Amino acid sequence: MxxxxxxxxxxxxxxxxxxxxxxxxxxxxxxxxxxxxxxxxxxxxxxxxxxxxxxxxxxPDRDALLRGVADDVFATLEATLVGAMQSGVDDFGVLARAPIDALIRLVDNDRILARIIFVESGAEPILRALRNDTVSRMTNLLVDKVSNLFPIRDSALPIMQLTATMMVSGMSDVLRRWLDNEIDMSADQVAEHTTALFAGAAAYAMTLAAPTGD
Missing domain, CATH: 1.10.10 (Arc Repressor Mutant, subunit A)
Known part of the structure; x- marks a missing residue:
């Protein structure tokens, strides 16, 4: 029965x-x-x-509840970014713009979700740990994506890792400040300028990371 x-x-x-x-x-x-x-x-x-x-x-307790919230929230964030990445694109500015647009739309359309990801995650250890894990995964994903599209010397991978870390972590802080109205720009302006900055940082890293032809 x-x-x-x-x-x-x-x-x-x-x-x-x-x-x-x-x-x-x-x-x-x-x-x-x-x-x-x-x-x-x-x-x-x-x-x-x-x-x-x-x-x-x-x-069993509040921590378990927050862990459940964080799992759902950061899974949504990661799916948004990964789903927006294009295949067969060899221009870094074009490659970066789609996930940046998708991220900013997510933030702009769901301020509750955005505040959990970019503001409250800094105040709660469980959320902070999962945010850091997501940032690490997104950084590694970015390095892998660029490495698959462009020739990069193995010895230059630390440069690419540094650049990707700066991009992902910097974007997180930009969005936190934008949510708190510390950055006076429209969503389109934030997307446009952060994409340009990403492309500039990537171009610098590529000049150091590209094979020398030896």
Whole structure:
């Protein structure tokens, strides 16, 4: 006999999944509007319209909840960037513009998600660790993409790694400041100028990284 009893058209497992989603959505809302410090178990339960009993059925503690939020948020960020990268492009400015545009659209259209990624992730250790991991993966992806498109000496890979790290980390800080209105530019202006800066940095790195012909 099945142990999945049906209540109100839903099994117990389905109800559990629904409550988990409610709690994650509530945590995202609180993180993106009131900040990490205000995202307590009590506040999340209140936002989700659930009691703490249901919280602890889904998550052992607040850290586990935040880890679940971070996994979803940074997976969305990574998918956005990877999905926008074009194949068969041999111009770095063109290569960079599509993911930059996609990232800025994501930030501009979903400020709650953006604040979690670029602002609140600096205030919460679990979010910060996952942000750093995402930055590292994006940096390595950028180096791999460039290495597949352009001839690069093995000895010059550290230069490319340094350049990619500066690009990815710098872009993260630019978007954080833009969200806080410290950078007075439109989305199109940010995309245009950061793309040009990326292309300039890449051109410099390529002059050092290209094979010498020896």
């Amino acid at each position: 099945s142990s999945s009893r049906v209540y109100g058209g839903m099994t117990a497992v389905e109800r559990g999944r629904q409550r988990r989603t409610q709690l994650l959505v509530a945590a995202v809302t609180l993180l993106g509007t009131r900040g990490a410090a205000a995202t307590t178990v009590t506040a999340v339960c209140s936002e989700a319209g659930l009691t703490s009993r249901y919280f602890y059925e889904q998550f």
